[in-house]
Amino acid sequence: MLESLPPREEDKILRLMKLFADDPRVGKVDLGVGVYRDSGGRTPVFSAVKQAETRLVETQESKGYVGLAGDPAFHRAMAGLVLGDLAETIPYAACGTPGGTGAVRQGFELMRLAGNPQRRIWLPDPSWINHGSILDTLGIPRADYRYYDAETGGIDLEGMLADIGMAAPGDVVLIHGCCHNPTGADLKAQDWAALTRLLAERNLTPFVDLAYQGFGDGVEADVAGLRDMVAALPETIITISASKNFGLYRERVGCVLAPCTDARARDLTHAALAWLNRQNYAFPPDHGARVVTTILSDAGLRADWQEELDGMRGRMKANRTALAGELRRLTGSDRFGFLQSHRGMFTLLGLTTDQVLALRRDHGLYMVEDSRINIAGLTDATVPLAAEAIAAVL
Numbered sequence: 001m002l003e004s005l006p007p008r009e010e011d012k013i014l015r016l017m018k019l020f021a022d023d024p025r026v027g028k029v030d031l032g033v034g035v036y037r038d039s040g041g042r043t044p045v046f047s048a049v050k051q052a053e054t055r056l057v058e059t060q061e062s063k064g065y066v067g068l069a070g071d072p073a074f075h076r077a078m079a080g081l082v083l084g085d086l087a088e089t090i091p092y093a094a095c096g097t098p099g100g101t102g103a104v105r106q107g108f109e110l111m112r113l114a115g116n117p118q119r120r121i122w123l124p125d126p127s128w129i130n131h132g133s134i135l136d137t138l139g140i141p142r143a144d145y146r147y148y149d150a151e152t153g154g155i156d157l158e159g160m161l162a163d164i165g166m167a168a169p170g171d172v173v174l175i176h177g178c179c180h181n182p183t184g185a186d187l188k189a190q191d192w193a194a195l196t197r198l199l200a201e202r203n204l205t206p207f208v209d210l211a212y213q214g215f216g217d218g219v220e221a222d223v224a225g226l227r228d229m230v231a232a233l234p235e236t237i238i239t240i241s242a243s244k245n246f247g248l249y250r251e252r253v254g255c256v257l258a259p260c261t262d263a264r265a266r267d268l269t270h271a272a273l274a275w276l277n278r279q280n281y282a283f284p285p286d287h288g289a290r291v292v293t294t295i296l297s298d299a300g301l302r303a304d305w306q307e308e309l310d311g312m313r314g315r316m317k318a319n320r321t322a323l324a325g326e327l328r329r330l331t332g333s334d335r336f337g338f339l340q341s342h343r344g345m346f347t348l349l350g351l352t353t354d355q356v357l358a359l360r361r362d363h364g365l366y367m368v369e370d371s372r373i374n375i376a377g378l379t380d381a382t383v384p385l386a387a388e389a390i391a392a393v394l
């Protein structure tokens, strides 16, 4: 039986990590990996996380099962963080999941449960690669909408609205909450407003994948557009990851939030999400979710977490400025000026595959083949090296 399994291609980013590890060159630089790195190249445990974990170890008296949808205190903490005051006034269903990927998967399955097998989900072009592959695995029809304008490094707003305008009423539109992966190009306030109007007009449901809250312009600023959208529309599916903004990658902390119109829709959605958890893995992981809840419900820990997160964001922005500056100096052009308007960990440099491979082969500079770089992988020492290498392959 097992020998009849179809061969699977290795994950591109994991393959890149292996190639990097096997490269003996001393000056090699890894901009491929999708985790935050500090100036020493480490992915740190937040101080607030350590403190919350210590508290949990000292006070937790049971590891007994929690509910199928996870801990209600975690749901409230996430709703408060993402929805702010709206969490007090709008009914919402919530469910803990294994990481943001688990949330995306459960969100997609939820859509499939909600009738209409013809319903399509619209993805930005490009999008996080797993969006398309999970939809294909589930057999959910999908379509792309224009999103990134490679000429300007910004959003193709006109193309985006034209494509989404062709969606059938009842379709779902996936939007990256902030820090778009892989491009780094985000919607501005007026873009969120235009999109919200279009979704309302065409009776489309937003599915907002929020994996980087706090990595863009701030914990509150990064969800301002989303909050306005939630307030204006009857239903929104939101999938959340705490991997990046709490540094809890391996603990698998995620959540589906579904603000909806009334208590009946909320209860049906909550029950469906709990049922989906039961079918897939029963109970969601608890440790990391409890760490997040502990941090968000304690003023001191929350301030500590926020300060560290602000520092990470500041470092990424400083790297953007430094790399854009070096590239401006070396190329004599503003071709890479978009680095500074992009947000979050990622930026699509707009290089060809040949250029990316040359960077890897001739300069030991590693990035994903579509030329996505992780800006947090740079340090003061490697910015000039990376800029020189990039300028050399143009």
Ligand SMILES: Cc1ncc(COP(=O)(O)O)c(C=O)c1O
Binding pocket: 034, 098, 099, 100, 101, 102, 104, 128, 176, 181, 209, 210, 211, 241, 242, 243, 249, 253, 254
């Ligand atoms: C857009 C997007 N959504 C969701 C995720 C899921 O992250 P995780 O499953 O590690 O929490 C990621 C991680 O790279 C992402 O970039």
